[in-house]
Amino acid sequence: MNLKLRVWRQKGPEDKGRMVTYEVTDISPDASFLEMLDVLNERLILEGDDPIAFDHDCREGICGMCGMMINGVAHGPERATTTCQLHMRHFKDGDSIDIEPWRAAAFPVIKDLVVNRGAFDSIIQAGGYITAPTGTAPDAHATPVPKADADAAFEAATCIGCGACVAACPNGSSMLFTAAKVAHLGLLPQGQPERSSRVISMIEAQDEAGFGGCTNAGECTTVCPKGIPLNLIGRLNADYLKAVSGR
Amino acid sequence: MTNFWTEGEPIADTAAPDGPVETRWERRQFSAKLVNPANRRKLTVIVVGTGLAGGSAAATLGEAGYHVKSYCYQDSPRRAHSIAAQGGINAAKNYRNDGDSIYRLFYDTVKGGDFRARESNVYRLAQVSVNIIDQCVAQGVPFAREYGGLLDNRSFGGTQVSRTFYARGQTGQQLLLGAYQALERQIAAGNVEMHERHEMLELIIVDGKARGIVVRDMVTGEISTELADAVVLASGGYGNVFFLSTNAKGCNVTATWRAHRKGAYFANPCYTQIHPTCIPESGSHQSKLTLMSESLRNDGRVWVPKKAGDHRDAADIPEDERDYYLERIYPSFGNLVPRDIASRAAKNVCDEGRGVGPGGLGVYLDFADAIARLGRAAVEAKYGNLFEMYSRITGEDPYVTPMRIYPAVHYTMGGLWVDYDLQSNIPGLFVIGEANFSDHGANRLGASALMQGLADGYFVLPNTLGNYLAAGPYPKIGVDHPAVVEARSSVEQRIQKFLSINGDRTVDSFHRELGHIMWEYCGMERTEEGLTKAIGLIRSLREEFWTRVKVPGRGEELNQNLEKAGRVADFFELAELMCIDALHRAESCGGHFRAESQTEDGEALRHDDEFAYVAAWEHVGFGSAPTLHKEDLNFEYVHPTQRSYK
Numbered sequence: 001m002n003l004k005l006r007v008w009r010q011k012g013p014e015d016k017g018r019m020v021t022y023e024v025t026d027i028s029p030d031a032s033f034l035e036m037l038d039v040l041n042e043r044l045i046l047e048g049d050d051p052i053a054f055d056h057d058c059r060e061g062i063c064g065m066c067g068m069m070i071n072g073v074a075h076g077p078e079r080a081t082t083t084c085q086l087h088m089r090h091f092k093d094g095d096s097i098d099i100e101p102w103r104a105a106a107f108p109v110i111k112d113l114v115v116n117r118g119a120f121d122s123i124i125q126a127g128g129y130i131t132a133p134t135g136t137a138p139d140a141h142a143t144p145v146p147k148a149d150a151d152a153a154f155e156a157a158t159c160i161g162c163g164a165c166v167a168a169c170p171n172g173s174s175m176l177f178t179a180a181k182v183a184h185l186g187l188l189p190q191g192q193p194e195r196s197s198r199v200i201s202m203i204e205a206q207d208e209a210g211f212g213g214c215t216n217a218g219e220c221t222t223v224c225p226k227g228i229p230l231n232l233i234g235r236l237n238a239d240y241l242k243a244v245s246g247r
Numbered sequence: 248m249t250n251f252w253t254e255g256e257p258i259a260d261t262a263a264p265d266g267p268v269e270t271r272w273e274r275r276q277f278s279a280k281l282v283n284p285a286n287r288r289k290l291t292v293i294v295v296g297t298g299l300a301g302g303s304a305a306a307t308l309g310e311a312g313y314h315v316k317s318y319c320y321q322d323s324p325r326r327a328h329s330i331a332a333q334g335g336i337n338a339a340k341n342y343r344n345d346g347d348s349i350y351r352l353f354y355d356t357v358k359g360g361d362f363r364a365r366e367s368n369v370y371r372l373a374q375v376s377v378n379i380i381d382q383c384v385a386q387g388v389p390f391a392r393e394y395g396g397l398l399d400n401r402s403f404g405g406t407q408v409s410r411t412f413y414a415r416g417q418t419g420q421q422l423l424l425g426a427y428q429a430l431e432r433q434i435a436a437g438n439v440e441m442h443e444r445h446e447m448l449e450l451i452i453v454d455g456k457a458r459g460i461v462v463r464d465m466v467t468g469e470i471s472t473e474l475a476d477a478v479v480l481a482s483g484g485y486g487n488v489f490f491l492s493t494n495a496k497g498c499n500v501t502a503t504w505r506a507h508r509k510g511a512y513f514a515n516p517c518y519t520q521i522h523p524t525c526i527p528e529s530g531s532h533q534s535k536l537t538l539m540s541e542s543l544r545n546d547g548r549v550w551v552p553k554k555a556g557d558h559r560d561a562a563d564i565p566e567d568e569r570d571y572y573l574e575r576i577y578p579s580f581g582n583l584v585p586r587d588i589a590s591r592a593a594k595n596v597c598d599e600g601r602g603v604g605p606g607g608l609g610v611y612l613d614f615a616d617a618i619a620r621l622g623r624a625a626v627e628a629k630y631g632n633l634f635e636m637y638s639r640i641t642g643e644d645p646y647v648t649p650m651r652i653y654p655a656v657h658y659t660m661g662g663l664w665v666d667y668d669l670q671s672n673i674p675g676l677f678v679i680g681e682a683n684f685s686d687h688g689a690n691r692l693g694a695s696a697l698m699q700g701l702a703d704g705y706f707v708l709p710n711t712l713g714n715y716l717a718a719g720p721y722p723k724i725g726v727d728h729p730a731v732v733e734a735r736s737s738v739e740q741r742i743q744k745f746l747s748i749n750g751d752r753t754v755d756s757f758h759r760e761l762g763h764i765m766w767e768y769c770g771m772e773r774t775e776e777g778l779t780k781a782i783g784l785i786r787s788l789r790e791e792f793w794t795r796v797k798v799p800g801r802g803e804e805l806n807q808n809l810e811k812a813g814r815v816a817d818f819f820e821l822a823e824l825m826c827i828d829a830l831h832r833a834e835s836c837g838g839h840f841r842a843e844s845q846t847e848d849g850e851a852l853r854h855d856d857e858f859a860y861v862a863a864w865e866h867v868g869f870g871s872a873p874t875l876h877k878e879d880l881n882f883e884y885v886h887p888t889q890r891s892y893k
Contacts (some may be wrong), residue, residue: 012804030529030642038534038755045753045799045808053805055322058495059535062420063326081639089642110466111805118443121323125435129428130387134307134705135378137385141342144396154389154414157421161325190387 001027001093005040007052008100010109017109019098029089033076034059034066036088037099054113061085061225064160067167068113069100074164074223082162082225102167106174106210117163119209120177126205127198128181130190149187156183158226165220165228171212176220178202179236180228186239196243203240251782251827255874258512258863262711263367263667268353268884272371275667276710280717287312290716291475293460295447295502297324299419299697300680301481302426303704309433311709316473317430318445318462320497320810325427328483328495329700332419333540335403335411336697338376343400347408349373355406356695357885359585360660360688361837361853363515363861366884367667368685375702380412382705386425390414403541403693411694416540416632422697426704446810447502448741449734450478450509450676453724457506457676459731461738465810468803470738472731476721477675477712480506481704484659484681486519488818488825489770490762491528492656493538499814500821503663503682508820511663511671512863512876514684516821517829518660520691520838521771523589525655526640527609536655537640540633541693544582544589546617546626547650549573551610555600561611561649572596580892587690587838587851588892590654591771597653604651613649654771658696660687660837661828664863664878668711669703672863675721677712679703684861689837742802745812750795754811757792761785761815761822769826774842778830782823789819824864824873831875834858848893855887 002025010017024040031039034056041051057065061082068083070076076086091097099113107115145153159180166174182199185191191198214233221230264271264278282290290313294305297319305317319327339352352373357364380398384390390412391399403411414421433439442462449461451472459474482502486492507513524539550571552564573592574581584592593610596602603609618626623646627634634645641651662684669677669685680700687695724731768781792815800806835844835851836858844852861878 028530028532031532032534035532035534039532042753042755045797046751048799050800051808053807057321057326057497058328058331060331060493060537062331062417063321063328063495065321065326085639087640087642114805117322121325121431121434121441121443124428124431129432130385131432132382132385132387132429133310134303134382134429134709137378137381140340140380140384141397143384145392146396147392147394150389150392153387154391154421157389157414157424158417160420161323184389185387188387188389190385 001029001088001091003027003091003094004096006096006098007112009052009112012111013108027088029087031088032059032084033070033086033088034084052113053111056084059084062160064162067102067162067164069098069102069167071098074102074167075225080225080227102163104163104166104172105212106172107163107166117161119211120161120163120174122209123174123178123202123205124181127194127201128185130185131194132190143189145188153184153187156180156187156228156232159228160226162225164223164225166211168219168223169212170217170219171215173214173220174206174211175214175233175236176224176228176230178206179232182236182239183232195239196246199236199239199243250872252831252872252875255865255876258672258876258878260365260666260878262670263365268366268370271367272374279711279714282713282717284312288314290314291316292477292479292712293318293473293475294479294481295460296327296481296483296680296682297427297430298327298329298481298483298680299423299426299700300682300704301479302327302423302430303701304479304481304679304708305439306426306429306433307705307709308712309436309438312438315433315439316442316475317439318442318447320444320446320465322443324430324441324443325424327423328498329423329697330420331495332697333416333538334542335401335413335418335694336379336422336701337403337410337694338380338412338698339373339410340377340380342398343409345408347410349377351408352376352410354885356686356692357688357882359690359692361690361890362688362855362859362882362887363836363880364686364688365880366882371707372686372699372702375706376698378706379698379701383422383425386429388414388421388425406692419697422701426701447482448505448738448813450506451731451734452509452673453728453730456674456721458721458724461734463738466805468801468806470735472726472735474724474726474731476716476719477677479677479679479708479712480663480682481679482682484662485818485821486656486659488761488822489656489765490758491533491536491766493522493525493536496535499817501814501817503678504817504821506663506671506673506676508866509673510866511673511676512865513661513824514664514861514863515661515689515828516825516864517769517832517839518689518837519656520586520658520660521590521654522657523586523593523654524612524652526637527604527606527651527653529605529641537636538655538657539637539650539652541586543612543630543633546629547582547612547614548616549582549610549612551596551601551603557601561603561613570596570601577892584892587840590838591840593654594771609651609653611649612652614645615649618646658691660684660689660691664861668714669708670711670715675715677708679708689839741813742809745796745798745809746802748794748796748798750797752795752797754796754798754808754815757788757796758811758815758818760788761818764788765822765825769829771838772840772842773829775830775833778826781826785819785823785826792816792819827873828862828864832858832862850891853887853889859887
């Protein structure tokens, strides 16, 4: 396949950045999107150009490290897919593709397509855990969990923290990410003692980190590679209201 | 041949208690010296890596009151490659009342490791496994549950009991998020200082003790020296030496290799686990391989055409022209033979020219019989997510066309040598998880890697590290100490060297070529001749690397090719040691099949009389033959027997 790419190039956080056009030729339809960029980068290096910086690691859709806007869509045109699991057979020979970094106030660009998603860690630090010091746990069977609850908690827990939800949201909101974590822990009996304090502090932390508010645009769930559903945000809001009214 | 290495003094694990195996860990914990809680906050511990081992260790040490400095190369500790583990985690809970016990888990693991692991370590692993599940459940890890609310289990990797706890196909992810959340809690509490996007490039040794590391900030390129009272390496395995593997792209050997060059022994480097059910390579663009869960072999039948060079579509090959080779060669285990056997059999039929798919490196995993027997819906319910993943990657529909699979490098059992306390031969340098060599022997059973990572990080290291620290305090050192200055300047020189070569080949092109050599000669099947040849090839390619590599950009910026260059340079040196280790071990063992050592039936043949030891390699200067130190292995409880799956 031969493709025309328009890629966001930005030397560093202070640089203004711009779109640069590259032609790539002879790309296998079996290659992943990142492998296509690898091929381009090999060429750029040999030609003495600076290769395109992008984040990636496991390349099997689970670590959450990769992520870019492809033709304006977070992780590209396929539903429920990470960029590393997007394959070139979903494009046509001769296509023109725009590639840009996540754009959100809370995710500053570091270089080219690499952004800083450390703000997600700060939301977790604010209470996205169950306080369970090592070595003090009762036997695992001491706390039965209804299967339906465990399954629902698991579904919420599959969030990979890639940030596509934030990038897709017109407000740069992290509500889907926070909602997934709050639902995961809030659905389990072990998570109940800290349920109220958790939701309050996590909501405060996301405001502090510079994420925008949720206006139910729903773009987040559309691009989420793990299909985290929008109704978890409703659950988050309900938990939050209950927690603040009870405080 | 012996000029590839020299033999040094034997070594022994002096930290391991003797006496009844059931009480060794308890007695070791009691005899260990303790650090007063008030003194802990004056002690600094560096932990490199934030996977299951490093994340759980940093969280637990932070909780215990030590001042912890944690480093990872990813943008968040949540992205460590433990997150990709699919299957499950073993624990001897006997929740199924099927006769499981700590002793049985211990027995299975020693036997599964082909009698090349230590009994004391493995027994402790089995004991601690029980606490791991309790700990993870308390953290909110959403393990699969029964309708009654209790934990579900499945069986795995050929064991006869159901002891594997799982969270769908994402067990590693859920366990890692548990450890990561515990770690973030300690970061918020100020007990752990977290440094993301930082890479350890050198170990600092002062007066014979590990006292710090040199790191590069991967965003700004700043090189800094970080000092501590002890250093813990939890930096994972080195399967990426093969270029194509199931490892994440960033997995590397640098932290352990730099420690090895500073004197830490590297044990059993040639022990690599090859996983039989991965999606085959599709072309020269390929950057990594994807594993398909081993559970598929429960219902899929493996076959290739009988005739070499038969390129017809699977559907056009009639039944009597198909060779269901696993069922033919291993009638009693059939498609469920262990990982090493299945992998080698696939390689053999492909070597005969009977492989399928592009390049001929693949065998069919066919569900046609299962679909006819159980119906498509039942197969979909059982394996649907895996089928979807396969079709996403290959563009083929596995319900219609058989899947194509091929073995791939998955896990490395070798690593830095450690004693029972998980301390290397350098005092103050501890090594945990996949980065050490200790618990899996020559082969790793399914669902045992997650168990070891968490056992080391949550329970073992936090108990043994105190014993070392209690013997202090060790003298304070400053960044102007000559050993610190030397370590830092060696890192700076190395970076300058990479950037100044300005050759005509990319780092990746070298890595790919090195990977080919390793897979061909130090992969599933090895011969004396092949390994000797590989060492020559590696040396000349390494020389070429240092004269022709082109690393663009500067050191003082985010420079992903500079990062890669450092890692590949270390892989070159490790690759040679792996071949030397494989060469010296003239027996077949675990995933390592030495063609000269096989039974009349072509099965792996161990030589317990000659090789029942750990091979711990000492670096004695670049270009000099490494020194082999042997640690004898004694089997008091599980007696070595020949494995057979016929």
